[in-house]
Amino acid sequence: MDKKICVIGAGRWGKNHLSTLDKMGVLGGLVEANSNSIELYRKKYPDIKFFTNIDDAINVGFDGFTIATPAETHYDIAKKIIKSQHHVLIEKPITTTFEHAQHLNELAKEYNINLMVGHLLLFHPAINKIKNLINDGKIGDLQYIYSNRLNLGNIRSEENVFWSFAPHDISIMQYLIESFPIEIISRGGSFLQNDIHDTTMTFLEYPNNIKAHIYVSWLHPFKEHRLVVIGSKGMLSYEDSSEKKLINFYDKKYILNKNIPIKKNAS
Secondary structure, eight states: OOOOEEEEOOSTTHHHHHHHHHHHTOEEEEEOSOHHHHHHHHHHOTTSEEESSHHHHHHHTOSEEEEOSOGGGHHHHHHHHHHTTOEEEEOSSSOSSHHHHHHHHHHHHHTTOOEEEOOGGGGOHHHHHHHHHHHTTTTOSEEEEEEEEEOSOOOOSSSOHHHHHHHHHHHHHHHHHOSOOSEEEEEEEOOSBTTBOSEEEEEEEEGGGEEEEEEEESSOSSOEEEEEEEESSOEEEEETTSSSOOEEEEOEEEEEETTEEEEEEOO
16 A cells, blocks of 8 residues: 555554554654654654654645644644645544534535544444444344443543543444434533533434433543443443453343333343
C-alpha cells in the first residue's frame, strides 16, 4: 500500500495510531510539539517524517491525517486540514461543541473530504456479532438497550465525562438500532471540577418504541463496560471489562396470557 498517513499528537491515544498505521505500512509522519517524544519515536520509526507544526506536515502532501490531540484542539486543527483538502480521522470526541462538529461536517462536504471519528467499537468483533444476532432475529424485535461505561479513570479538565466516554455508546446504539433518537434527556453531576460533569445518565427514545440509556462515570469504584440488549424473544449481554469477554444469550421473554404478562424461561 503506497498511501501515507500523518498522525498529529503522540500522547495516550496517538501512540496507538502510530503503532497501528505502522503495522499497516501506511505511517508517513508525526506532528508533535514535545521534543522528548519526537526523539523517542524517531528511534522507533526511523523512516517517517517528523514535524513540530501542522503547516509543515500539510505541505508535504500526505494522503490523510489522524488527530489525537486534546479534544479542545480538534476543531481548529481539523478545520485547517479539511481546508487544505486532506482526509482526516479525529479521535472522539470530534469537538467539544455541537456547533463546531456541525461546521466540520459542512466543511467536509464543501471540500469533498472524508471526515471520520474514531468510533473504534464499531469494528469490535463482539459488537459486530451482536448486530448479526439482532439481524438474524435471535432476540426478536428490539425493545431496550443500556450501556454502562464506568471507571475510576483519567479525569479530563476540558471535556466532561459524557463527551469523553459516551460517544462510544452512542455510536454503538446508532449501529444496532439503525435510526436516530427522537428524544434525549441527560442529567449529570459535577463533583471534582466546576461545570465538568463526572457522571451522567442519559435516556434516549427511538422510533418503534425502542428505549435506551447510557450511564457513564469516571468517578466509580470499579471498572465496568457493559452492554445489555433486550428483545421480544430473548436478551443479550456483553461485558468488555470481563476476563473472558463472552456474549451471553438469555432465552427469556414475557408472553401475554389473558392480558397478564407471564415470564417464559428456556428449560
